[in-house]
Amino acid sequence: MTKSHLAHLAAKGLLVLLAGLPLTSRAGESLIVVEDRGGTSALPYYEALNLQPRVNSPARPQ
Structure with a gap:
């Protein structure tokens, strides 16, 4: 690997980390509840999507 390749890789990794910061700062906030105006459910x-639970996700509260 050349130095320029390593620098490019490091810069790309830094951009990915910086892009994720807003997501981690909001992770502990509560959900926003909106008004139900009687639209279609x-x-x-x-x-119909038949979604499967994520493998590493915690159990949903009932």
């Missing part, structure tokens, strides 16, 4: 859409 999105539940049938999400049920």
Whole structure:
């Protein structure tokens, strides 16, 4: 590996880390609740997707 390649790799890694900072700063905030105005439910859409739970995610509170 050349020095320029390593510098490019380091710069790219730094950009990825900086891009993730806003996500980590909001991770502990609570959800925003919005008003239900009686629109069409999105539940049938999400049920049709047949989504599988993530392997490393904690259990959802009931």
